[in-house]
Each structure stands twice: as C-alpha cells, then as structure tokens.
Amino acid sequence: MGIHVIKMPDIGEGIAEVELVAWHVQVGDTVVEDQVLADVMTDKATVEIPSAVSGKVLALGGAVGQVMAVGSEVIRIEVEGAGNLKEGDAERKVAPTQAKSAQAAPVSIATAMLQEAPASTPAPASSRAVAPAQAGNGNAARNAPATPAHHRAPGDKPIAAPSVRHRAWELGVELQYVPGTGPAGRISHADLDAYVARAARGIPSGGSDSRYLERSDEEAVPVIGLRRKIAQKMQEAKRRIPHFTYVEEVDMTELEALRQRLNAQHGKARGKLTVIPFLARAMVQALREFPHLNARYDDEADVLTKYGAVHLGLAAQTEAGLMVPVLRHAETMDLWACAAEVTRLAEAARTGKAAREELSGSTITLTSLGALGGIVSTPVINRPEVAIVGVNRMVERPMVRGGAVVVRQMMNLSSSFDHRVVDGMHAAEFIQKVRGYLECPATLFVE
Structure with missing residues (x-):
C-alpha cells in the first residue's frame, strides 16, 4: 500500500490561493477516481477538486474556510501500489481535519461572483459559544446550560406524550425549547418541571409564556465561502x-x-x-x-x-x-x-x-x-x-x-x-x- 497526495491545482488566471468552502469526504471514507473531494472558491468561481485515484482517505489538508495556496497539500489517500508520496516526506503528516467543524452548505461548481478582494482570516468554527441541543441527543440535553431556551434543528419536532403536550400548553411553554432526557430526546413531565423551574427567574409576573423567557445563548458563525467574498467585495467598494x-x-x-x-x-x-x-x-x-x-x-x-x-x-x-x-x-x-x-x-x-x-x-x-x-x-x-x-x-x-x-x-x-x-x-x-x-x-x- 502507498500514499497518494493530491495538491491544490493551478486554476489559472494568476490565482495564487483559494478558499476551501466544502468537503465532500471525511477521513476514513473510500473514494473512487474522478469523485469530487472538495469545493474551493477563487475570486470569481467555485471549482470542484476531483480525485485522481481510488483509495481510502487518510487525512484532510485544511478546514472549511481556510485559505490555501496553490500547490499546497489538499488530501492524502491510501492507494494500492506505491503512491506518489516520497519516502522522505512520509513523516510529515497532515493533521486530520474533521470536515464538519465549520461546514457550510456545499457550493456547486462555478457558483460564484465578483472580483478584486483581499484575503482575510475566518472566525474559527470552534468559537461557537453555545451549540443548540439537537433533538434525539439526550446527552446534549442533559449538558445544556441551565437558563437559556433551547432550539431544535429546523424541522425537528419535539417528542412527548399527549399528556406532556397538554400540560405544556396549559403552562404556555413551547416544547421546541425544552431539552428531553428520554430516548431519542423524548420530553417527560420531569423535563418539563425542570425547565419551568430553571426559567422561573426570567419569567415576567404575568405568567410562564416561553416567548418571554430570558435568553443568553450565543452562536459565532464563521463568515466563509461566498459570504466572505461578498463581504470583501462590498467593503472594498465602499472603501475605495x-x-x-x-x-x-x-x-x-x-x-x-x-x-x-x-x-x-x-x-x-x-x-x-x-x-x-x-x-x-x-x-x-x-x-x-x-x-x-x-x-x-x-x-x-x-x-x-x-x-x-x-x-x-x-x-x-x-x-x-x-x-x-x-x-x-x-x-x-x-x-x-x-x-x-x-x-x-x-x-x-x-x-x-x-x-x-x-x-x-x-x-x-x-x-x-x-x-x-x-x-x-x-x-x-x-x-x-x-x-x-x-x-x-x-x-x-x-x-x-x-x-x-x-x-x-x-x-x-x-x-x-x-x-x-x-x-x-x-x-x-x-x-x-x-x-x-x-x-x-x-x-x-x-x-
């Protein structure tokens, strides 16, 4: 077995660096020749990076939002045969990057815009201060902060018995905000009681309507990909x-x-x-x-x-x-x-x-x-x-x-x-x- 390294190709037009906007594979995935591995964005277009070989992904060369130079290492793939990694470079490993760390919605090939804009450093994906609890994740619900209201992912409905739903309606509580500790995030009467008790100090005297609960959740969203290009273009236009x-x-x-x-x-x-x-x-x-x-x-x-x-x-x-x-x-x-x-x-x-x-x-x-x-x-x-x-x-x-x-x-x-x-x-x-x-x-x- 050998290791094949795919580097950032020369896209032309004098482009020296690109932004990594989406990964389509993760470490451990099996890929085939010509499969799209990642999307990168230039000042004018989004370009797909295909695989030149078939094999297993060993390491990713960057995180979504990272600006990478042409010729830099994009990905390492384990292949049958010798591969193209020189023996002297074998010890120089690329730290595996979890593709989901700051993943934005994948951008299709040639979806793009605009010209001249200087590069900037994105906010790290790890800077999220409070991650919303996902439905079906009991551990996330248990570890959620005590006071803020919680949102499930868009489209995810809270799981609860009819009696819990009726009682929540009487209390004026939206179950969408209540963390569930049961299987698949199921909300029990105890969860509802705990939620009301935790939120009590933020409820106005008129009642317990969850629309008026005190909130302190935050979310840092990296400005990457097309949104970064738009920001740079607008800033440059207004500045100059x-x-x-x-x-x-x-x-x-x-x-x-x-x-x-x-x-x-x-x-x-x-x-x-x-x-x-x-x-x-x-x-x-x-x-x-x-x-x-x-x-x-x-x-x-x-x-x-x-x-x-x-x-x-x-x-x-x-x-x-x-x-x-x-x-x-x-x-x-x-x-x-x-x-x-x-x-x-x-x-x-x-x-x-x-x-x-x-x-x-x-x-x-x-x-x-x-x-x-x-x-x-x-x-x-x-x-x-x-x-x-x-x-x-x-x-x-x-x-x-x-x-x-x-x-x-x-x-x-x-x-x-x-x-x-x-x-x-x-x-x-x-x-x-x-x-x-x-x-x-x-x-x-x-x-």
Missing part, C-alpha cells in the same frame, strides 16, 4: 469609491398598461414580460447619450474604459448569497429575448449552475428587491463599474395631473454613482433620460 445616490420617482402607469396588454396578447406564445426587460431597454437607450456611465474605472492606473456593448449585471439574491449574473449585449435584445435570458440567468444563479463567464464582465448593474424594494435604497456600486441603478417597489399613489388628484402607479429609482468620474449633473441627466423612456414607453421602440 466615493458613492453618491440620486433618487427619482417614475410614473409607471403607461408602461404597466403596455406590459399587461403585451402579456395578454403574446404571453402564452412568447412568455410573460416583467418590468426588468423594459428597464434594461431604457438603460440601453439612455447609455447611448451617456457612454461614460457604461464603463469600468481602474483606479490604480487612473483609466476609465467606456464600452459600446452593454453587459448588464443583474444583482440577484440566492440561497448562497448575492450574485451578479451578466446579461451580455443587452443592446441587441428585444423585450422577449431579454426576458428569456433574464429568466435563464436567474435560474442558473439560483441553482448554482452559472458558468464563470456568466458572473463577470458587467459594465453597469441593475438591482431590484422586487416587492421588498421599499421607498428608497442606497445600492453599492459593483466595483470597478461606476454606476448602479436600483429599483424600488411599485405602488399606487395619489398624484396631481391637470389640477386633479388621480391614482397612478409610481416607482422610485435609487441609483448610485462613482463621484470620482461621474458628476452629479450627468448622473441626474442620465436618470431623467431613463425616466422619460419609462413614462412614455412608446419611445423605447423609436430610433
């Missing part, structure tokens, strides 16, 4: 870019009427239109007059690169975090082509199947929180771009038209700009141009 935000309201009544009419006539055959394709078209039209906003600024070389092509970043919230898939050559798309591509990109980002090139290279970004868009927002520029257009919630509001108060569909645009290269007047003129197209949507189709 002097943002200013301009807010304008837009009367969307005519556009909404047009959108609904088009959906009624063509929705079944060509797909439903949201507001996004109209916004994209309005931005494309306006950028023809303001090309310096469709640009990327290299603040180290002091060079502003303006682009004829509009590669529109679409800020999208996913379970893994914020991503910015790119609608490439938006200037070439009609409403339905734009709608179809937006839908495809959103699904790719949501499911973690977006390719690296679909998550980089944007020249200006559009961000929207949809129904949660609020009245005003202050979006952060997607560096090194110089502008981001934010969409707030569309609502019916009373407006004065021709001396009469009428109900109109109104929406605010909250947009941020890089004040180093964009003057306030030009930013305002650009948004007013976008507003003009949206308020008179027929002009979107007039060349």
Whole structure:
C-alpha cells in the first residue's frame, strides 16, 4: 500500500490561493477516481477538486474556510501500489481535519461572483459559544446550560406524550425549547418541571409564556465561502469609491398598461414580460447619450474604459448569497429575448449552475428587491463599474395631473454613482433620460 497526495491545482488566471468552502469526504471514507473531494472558491468561481485515484482517505489538508495556496497539500489517500508520496516526506503528516467543524452548505461548481478582494482570516468554527441541543441527543440535553431556551434543528419536532403536550400548553411553554432526557430526546413531565423551574427567574409576573423567557445563548458563525467574498467585495467598494445616490420617482402607469396588454396578447406564445426587460431597454437607450456611465474605472492606473456593448449585471439574491449574473449585449435584445435570458440567468444563479463567464464582465448593474424594494435604497456600486441603478417597489399613489388628484402607479429609482468620474449633473441627466423612456414607453421602440 502507498500514499497518494493530491495538491491544490493551478486554476489559472494568476490565482495564487483559494478558499476551501466544502468537503465532500471525511477521513476514513473510500473514494473512487474522478469523485469530487472538495469545493474551493477563487475570486470569481467555485471549482470542484476531483480525485485522481481510488483509495481510502487518510487525512484532510485544511478546514472549511481556510485559505490555501496553490500547490499546497489538499488530501492524502491510501492507494494500492506505491503512491506518489516520497519516502522522505512520509513523516510529515497532515493533521486530520474533521470536515464538519465549520461546514457550510456545499457550493456547486462555478457558483460564484465578483472580483478584486483581499484575503482575510475566518472566525474559527470552534468559537461557537453555545451549540443548540439537537433533538434525539439526550446527552446534549442533559449538558445544556441551565437558563437559556433551547432550539431544535429546523424541522425537528419535539417528542412527548399527549399528556406532556397538554400540560405544556396549559403552562404556555413551547416544547421546541425544552431539552428531553428520554430516548431519542423524548420530553417527560420531569423535563418539563425542570425547565419551568430553571426559567422561573426570567419569567415576567404575568405568567410562564416561553416567548418571554430570558435568553443568553450565543452562536459565532464563521463568515466563509461566498459570504466572505461578498463581504470583501462590498467593503472594498465602499472603501475605495466615493458613492453618491440620486433618487427619482417614475410614473409607471403607461408602461404597466403596455406590459399587461403585451402579456395578454403574446404571453402564452412568447412568455410573460416583467418590468426588468423594459428597464434594461431604457438603460440601453439612455447609455447611448451617456457612454461614460457604461464603463469600468481602474483606479490604480487612473483609466476609465467606456464600452459600446452593454453587459448588464443583474444583482440577484440566492440561497448562497448575492450574485451578479451578466446579461451580455443587452443592446441587441428585444423585450422577449431579454426576458428569456433574464429568466435563464436567474435560474442558473439560483441553482448554482452559472458558468464563470456568466458572473463577470458587467459594465453597469441593475438591482431590484422586487416587492421588498421599499421607498428608497442606497445600492453599492459593483466595483470597478461606476454606476448602479436600483429599483424600488411599485405602488399606487395619489398624484396631481391637470389640477386633479388621480391614482397612478409610481416607482422610485435609487441609483448610485462613482463621484470620482461621474458628476452629479450627468448622473441626474442620465436618470431623467431613463425616466422619460419609462413614462412614455412608446419611445423605447423609436430610433
């Protein structure tokens, strides 16, 4: 038997180090050739590390959240034959790492985002101050702190007899918070009595409702993987870019009427239109007059690169975090082509199947929180771009038209700009141009 060492591969693009974001194997597991061992994240993408051999895992080279250099040891596998570990290196062992110590949700290949960000050191997984007791773990329940309320894992229901449940209801106690000492974490009357007794000093005079119990539990969550990249990107953008935000309201009544009419006539055959394709078209039209906003600024070389092509970043919230898939050559798309591509990109980002090139290279970004868009927002520029257009919630509001108060569909645009290269007047003129197209949507189709 021999030992085969797999090292961190050179992923290209001058990348010197990556972050380990997920292990798919543990010490003692048997693996086969081409099986995915781990996920690592670069500044732009998440990449899977496959096994080059079949064998048994002896040691893992790092913990989830650790930044590893290209060429460093990832894993040791016991194999049939000689392996590739030199005899002189045999004594230099890698401390086995338990993959579950700080494991985040696995991130799929090429689920990624964003560019330039310095590395930082994650909070250690062992820094959890109080771990919530898991249902079915009697020892964890017995060893839990005396005063704080306890949560089971999401979806785990407390196990208790009907009489215990009825008594808990009478006491106003939620069994989800009560540690059980019976088999599989079963809650007994004694557990309920002990819980009420321990919590008594934190109960207000009105009764024993567990919603008002004093709590002192804490949980330290390591910021790793995509969330770390997002944090670094946002910090760098705010640190280096002097943002200013301009807010304008837009009367969307005519556009909404047009959108609904088009959906009624063509929705079944060509797909439903949201507001996004109209916004994209309005931005494309306006950028023809303001090309310096469709640009990327290299603040180290002091060079502003303006682009004829509009590669529109679409800020999208996913379970893994914020991503910015790119609608490439938006200037070439009609409403339905734009709608179809937006839908495809959103699904790719949501499911973690977006390719690296679909998550980089944007020249200006559009961000929207949809129904949660609020009245005003202050979006952060997607560096090194110089502008981001934010969409707030569309609502019916009373407006004065021709001396009469009428109900109109109104929406605010909250947009941020890089004040180093964009003057306030030009930013305002650009948004007013976008507003003009949206308020008179027929002009979107007039060349």
